[in-house]
Amino acid sequence: MAETGLAAAAHNDGVPGSVPGEIVIRVDDVTQEFGSRTIFRNVSVDIHAGEVFVVLGGSGCGKSTLLKQMIGLLPPTQGRISVYGHDVVEDTDAVRSKIGVMFQSGALFGSMNLLENIMLALAVFTDLPLAARTEIARGKLAMVGLADAALRLPAEISGGMAKRAAIARALVLDPPILFLDEPSAGLDPITSAGLDKLILDLRDTLGATFVVVTHELQSILAISDRCIMLDRDAQGMIALGKPKELRAHSTEPVVRAFFNRETL
Amino acid sequence: MSAAAVAMRVEDGRIVFSGPLEVKSIAAVWQKAMTAARRQPGEALNVDISECPHVDTAGATLLLAMERLHESEVNLTGADPKAAALIEQMRHIIPPELTHKQEVAAQREAEAAQQGPDMLTLLQTRIAFFGETMVALIALPAKLRFLRGSDFAHIADNAGMQAVPLVLMLGFLIGMILAFQSAIPMRQFGADLYVANLVAISLFRELGPLLVSVILAGRTGSAFAAELGTMKVNEEVAALTTMGIDPETMLVLPRIAAAVAVMPGLVILMDVSGLIGMGVVLMILGFPPSAIIAQINSTAGPADFILGLVKGLVFAAAVAMIGCRAGLTAGNGPRAVGEAATSAVVGGIVATVLLDGLFAVMTYRLGL
Numbered sequence: 001m002a003e004t005g006l007a008a009a010a011h012n013d014g015v016p017g018s019v020p021g022e023i024v025i026r027v028d029d030v031t032q033e034f035g036s037r038t039i040f041r042n043v044s045v046d047i048h049a050g051e052v053f054v055v056l057g058g059s060g061c062g063k064s065t066l067l068k069q070m071i072g073l074l075p076p077t078q079g080r081i082s083v084y085g086h087d088v089v090e091d092t093d094a095v096r097s098k099i100g101v102m103f104q105s106g107a108l109f110g111s112m113n114l115l116e117n118i119m120l121a122l123a124v125f126t127d128l129p130l131a132a133r134t135e136i137a138r139g140k141l142a143m144v145g146l147a148d149a150a151l152r153l154p155a156e157i158s159g160g161m162a163k164r165a166a167i168a169r170a171l172v173l174d175p176p177i178l179f180l181d182e183p184s185a186g187l188d189p190i191t192s193a194g195l196d197k198l199i200l201d202l203r204d205t206l207g208a209t210f211v212v213v214t215h216e217l218q219s220i221l222a223i224s225d226r227c228i229m230l231d232r233d234a235q236g237m238i239a240l241g242k243p244k245e246l247r248a249h250s251t252e253p254v255v256r257a258f259f260n261r262e263t264l
Numbered sequence: 265m266s267a268a269a270v271a272m273r274v275e276d277g278r279i280v281f282s283g284p285l286e287v288k289s290i291a292a293v294w295q296k297a298m299t300a301a302r303r304q305p306g307e308a309l310n311v312d313i314s315e316c317p318h319v320d321t322a323g324a325t326l327l328l329a330m331e332r333l334h335e336s337e338v339n340l341t342g343a344d345p346k347a348a349a350l351i352e353q354m355r356h357i358i359p360p361e362l363t364h365k366q367e368v369a370a371q372r373e374a375e376a377a378q379q380g381p382d383m384l385t386l387l388q389t390r391i392a393f394f395g396e397t398m399v400a401l402i403a404l405p406a407k408l409r410f411l412r413g414s415d416f417a418h419i420a421d422n423a424g425m426q427a428v429p430l431v432l433m434l435g436f437l438i439g440m441i442l443a444f445q446s447a448i449p450m451r452q453f454g455a456d457l458y459v460a461n462l463v464a465i466s467l468f469r470e471l472g473p474l475l476v477s478v479i480l481a482g483r484t485g486s487a488f489a490a491e492l493g494t495m496k497v498n499e500e501v502a503a504l505t506t507m508g509i510d511p512e513t514m515l516v517l518p519r520i521a522a523a524v525a526v527m528p529g530l531v532i533l534m535d536v537s538g539l540i541g542m543g544v545v546l547m548i549l550g551f552p553p554s555a556i557i558a559q560i561n562s563t564a565g566p567a568d569f570i571l572g573l574v575k576g577l578v579f580a581a582a583v584a585m586i587g588c589r590a591g592l593t594a595g596n597g598p599r600a601v602g603e604a605a606t607s608a609v610v611g612g613i614v615a616t617v618l619l620d621g622l623f624a625v626m627t628y629r630l631g632l
Contacts, residue, residue, distance in 0.1 A: 110598045113374065127291035131298075132326070136287065139325045139358050147359045151374035155596035173287050174320040205353050206321065207346070 022049045024177060024209050025070060030079030032065050039065050040236045043079075045228050049176075052203055052210040052223045054243070056258070057230035063213045064104070066230065067181055070211065071101050083177065100170030104181040106162035108154035114141060114165045115150040121172045140168040143205075144198060160191035167198065177209045178202075184216040196222040217261065221247075229255055270316070272296050278341075279330075282315035285323025294326060301330035309334045314342025323347075324354040331355075393589045397520070400512035410514045419519055423484040424526030428533060430479060435534040438471065439463060439541025447549060457551060460559035463542040468568040472535045473527075474620055477579035480523060480530075481612030485587030488519050489608035492591025493601040501592060516588040523584035524577055531576040535569070571632060575623050582619060583612040 025047040032039040039062040047053045055063045068074040070081055072088040072095055080087060086094040108117050118137040122128055128136070141150050144164040154162055163183055170178055183199070184192040196219050203210055214220060220227060220243050227246070229239040231254050239246050239255045247259035270283035272293040279300050283289060301309060311327065313319065319327075328351070331338040343351065381389070400407075446459045492515060495501050501511050539560065546556050587608040594604040626632075 110596075122287070126288055128287075128294060129291070132291070132294045132329075135329050136322045136325045139321060139328075139354060142357045142359055143321070143354075151370055155600075171321070174322065205350060 023047070024049050024084055025211065026082045027070070028080045030069060030076045030081060032062060032069065033077045038235050040230055043237045045240060047209065047211060049209055050207055051225040052199065052212060054220050054224040054227040055211065055213045055230065056215055056220055056227050058215065058232060061230040061232040063230060064181055067179055067213045071099060071179055072096065098175055099177045099179060100173070100175040102163065102166040102170045102180045102183060104185060106154070106166040108162055108165055110154050113151050113153050114146060117165065118169050118172050125173060137172065140171055143171070144168045160187050163195060164198070171202070174206065175208070177211065180210065180212045182214055183212060184214055184219045192216065192219060199223050217259065229258065274300065278310040278312045280312045280315065284318040285313065285316045285326060286318060286320045287322035290322055290326050297326060297330050298333055301333040308336065309338045311338060311340050312342045313340065313347065319347035319350060321350065321354060324351045327351055328355055328358060389593050390589060393593065396512050397516055397585060400510060400517055404513065404517060407513050410509055411518060416518045416522055419522040420526055422487065423480065423523050424529060427479060427483055427530060431476060431530050431533050432537045434475060434479065435537030436541040438475065439467065439538030440545050442466065443542040443545035447545065456549060457555065457559055460542065460546060460556045461563040464539060464560045464564040465568060467535050467538040468564050468572045472531045472538065472572045473576035473579055474616065476527065476530045476534050476576060477583055477616040478613055480580060481583045481609050481616065484523060485583045485608040485612040486605040488584060488587030489590035489604040490601055492588055493594035493604035496592060496594050497596060497600060511592060519588055520581055520584040523580040527576040527580035528573050531573055535572065567632065571627065575620065578619055579616045582615045586611040586615055
């Protein structure tokens, strides 16, 4: 029987030197300010190989901001973030070769069909012939259940399909780390549950590390190994741990309210 | 990005891969692997990946593509448990390759879905839009609360004030070029002073409104299309409709009104700057300003000037309406916004020229 999870990720994630539980992302004392407005301050967290790590919190707490920092789109005001030891601001190319990103809207290229969306990175970063690129891209679409929609334009598919296609595009170069921004937002519960299952399947199949930004409680409980909770009023991190433990034992009112769907 | 190399060799009837079978490395062996898989029909294909430290999904796809091409038994040996599990999962996920017939059918279906509406539908859409705008105009007194003065001012500023430098520059240059090009042949007949008459009549009756209308189509018509097209793509237009606010009243009429309102001013500026440009050339050629002004007054009268202004008003209404139509009938996605802007510019210029032709016939028949 094949190994799965951390052990599999460790010896077969394509990143030399990976070991079980190795820290693949380190967020070190990070602060983000826009002018005089502080989004969060002094956030520190380590993310380990093969885990599904969720960034959660209410609207406007800085979840997507933290994600943008981790993928190198937004330099932190203070602090440092590294991916496999590479600084995301100073060593952007090394970081980007190890990550795939699914943006909240899907961000599929509207002028290309789904197959072309996925083949783009293969054409740019490999010397594969067209037949091989097509074969691999079709495989990725099949992995996310979109084998029949390969020739459709993004405008012709549903929101759930667009998110699946965006995950397929993020997966195309088999990156060891995948960042997903609000994968379940705006989706019906069945599609959302299907997407959660897809994330877990991909983690098990590929041994990849997932960083997922969401505030969908069902998704968090279904997929998350560990999570960090940000809070707008506290301007920073108010919880870090396993979601079921936080739900059961946290004494922080906001955390309890979030997990138990209570009002403050 | 560099990647560790992968190699392929045939050894004891087996195809042996060595090195990581990864997306960034398999390009080196893809064609060889496919050729090798094709060459052994009817025989078992033995593939050994024991020398591959890592197999990713692209590597698994390579092995499965070989398997499919070979069309008979494939013995895969040397896979570590993780790679074996990945290949097995991919085998279940990847659908069988489409037959040529299925591929063609899928392609046709996709092309049909991507095709825009036919000519008849496009014509109907344009006529319907014109009709809806006219209805909105008639019903406007009852819907004045839908209008926002600040929107109108903003649109008029964009379409008018911000176009002034461009209009002045183009008018001045066109006046100079027309005068210079006309003066050379007319001088041979000693008629170079009549360049003033020619340029003045051309500008007042024809070039003034025509050029400003082309500028309006390029700047303002395209902006209307892009703005309304983006609103359509973002479902803002649908939101207005569901709130009971018809987009023709709130979005289209203010834009048409703004374009029509700024047009006379722009035409006057174009005429004046053109005359100044012409005057500069004639003065360089040795004619005093008083002679140039006398020549203009002797030929071009208020009727020519007013005809130009009236033409400008009609052109502006057409250009603005076409821009708004292009935006509000845009399709989905960012490409649709670009197509709407292109359609607005092309449609605006074509409509301007057609209307100008219509004016030429009318003024001739009316003796104006």
